[in-house]
Amino acid sequence: MPTKQFNPDGIDFKLFTPGPVESPDWILKELGKANDTHRSLAYREMHGSIRTNLQKLLSTKNEILIFANSGTGILEACVRNLLKDDETGLFFTCGAFGDRWASIAKLNGKKSDVVSVDWGKGISPELVKTTLSKKKYPVVFITFNETSTGILNPLDKIGPIIKESGALLCVDCVSGMGGTRLNVDEWGIDVALASVQKCFGIPPGIAICSISDRAFEKAKTVENRGFYFDFLKLKKKGESDEHPITPPIPQIRALKTVLERIIAEDPENFYKGHTERSQMIRDWAIENGFEIFSEEGYHSQTVVTITNNKNIDVAKFVNDMFESGYKIVNGYGKALKGKTFRMAPMGWITKEETQKMxxxxTVVLKNL
Ligand SMILES: Cc1ncc(COP(=O)(O)O)c(C=O)c1O
Structure with a gap:
């Protein structure tokens, strides 16, 4: 067990975790400001600003919804709103979060076909093409950036294939959105969803997504969409920049400010920062005799999963890093714990901070 403890008066270590990530002071300040209610002009201005700027960031004309829950809630919302009970959804999975989405469908009584690849491999356009040539599906579910394995799937190539098949496409962009370019309209994505505690660097509490008109039309035909996660209810209120329930206003204020900043500083620079920092981590891993778990050509730009081919004591390495002021994480779940570890340069962390980490x-590894 780590001896170092979280210090509520200000953390004295840096997070290189795949979410939540470190929130800089300028974001924390937004959370601490006084609130008006969620039925005020001040709230509507924030909500409206997020809708406009997220459309810009995602290169989409699609509607933007804000959810008062973490990303998993939107994973559940997608199956509840877009799959009828007598339909079968297609789930492509290459890791723990893809598997989670398929299991959420089952837990909601929905039928699913699951196509998995070995962990560490990506979902190739060829696999998507072959699968869709065998059977027609109403909805396809896929992970953009698989946080367990460090895989980035090529949605630019996969998306148009799925669109051509006539299926709706839902994409879990939880650990990719903001850190990696997403061209929602060009790639034919009907739902692109994310949490704010990853690349945006905001403390957890809300999740966001873009939704196409096609998806809203489909939702109208699906029964039992529930209340909290109903796309249509959120759309109706959202159109006047309101929310059907009481949302976490501080997180919404922080997201407004974060999006304004990313756009003012040019999103390409924000993506480039993630690309450079993740490359620094991969270079470090190779220089230190490790292998990269994700296959070549599919490396994530926001989280690096490193194979423990040197058979080090990963739990001790992670703990000693923590004692030395840096939080990195073990492999995800039973399958990858001890066999991999992860370093994630998401959000507002700098190249200099990454180099220091x-x-x-290097020193901690030598002293293991
Ligand atoms: C790819 C992916 N999908 C879904 C989730 C779940 O998101 P949340 O914890 O915001 O519900 C995570 C969280 O790490 C994730 O990395």
Missing amino acids: LDVA
Whole structure:
């Protein structure tokens, strides 16, 4: 067990975790500001600003919805709103979060076909094409950036294939949105969803998505969509920049500010920062005799999963890093714990901070 503890007066270590990530002071300040109610002009202005700027960030004309829950809630919302009980959804999975989405469908009584690849491999356009040539599906579900394995799936190539099949496409972009470019309209994505505690660097509490008109039309035909996660209810209120329930206003204020900043500073620069920092981590891993778990050509730009081919004591390495001021994480779940570890340069962390962390990691590794 780590001896170092979280210090509520200000953390004295840096997070290189795949979410939640470190929130800089300028974001924390937004959370601490006084609130008006969620039925005020001040709220509507924030909500409206997020709708406009997220459309810009995602290159989409699709509607933007704000959810008062974490990303998993939207995974559930997608199956509840878009799959009828007598339909079968197609789930492509390459890791723990893809598997989770398929299991959420089952738990909601929905039918699913699951196509999995070995962990560490990506979902190739060829696999998507072959699968869709055998059977027609009403909805396809896929993970953009698989946080367990460090895989980034090529949605630019996969999306148009799925669109051509006539299926709706739902994409879990939880750990990719903001850190990696997403061209929602060009790639034919009907639902692109994310949490704010990853690349946006906001403390957890809300999730967001873009939704196409096609998806809203489909939702109208699906029964038992529930209340909290009903796309149509959220759309109706959202159109006047309101929310059907009481949302976490501080997180919404923080998201407004974060999006304004990313757009003012040019999103390409934000993506480039993620690309450079994740490359620094991969280079460090190779220099230190490790292998990268994700296959070549599919490396995530926001989280690096490193194979423990040197058979180090990963739990001790993670703990010693923590004692030295940096939080990295073990492999995800039973399958990858001890066999991999992960370093994630998401959000507002800088190249200089990443280099310092890697220098410390080199020393900690030597002393293991
Ligand atoms: C790819 C992916 N999908 C879904 C989730 C679940 O998101 P949340 O914890 O915001 O519900 C995570 C969380 O790490 C994730 O990385």
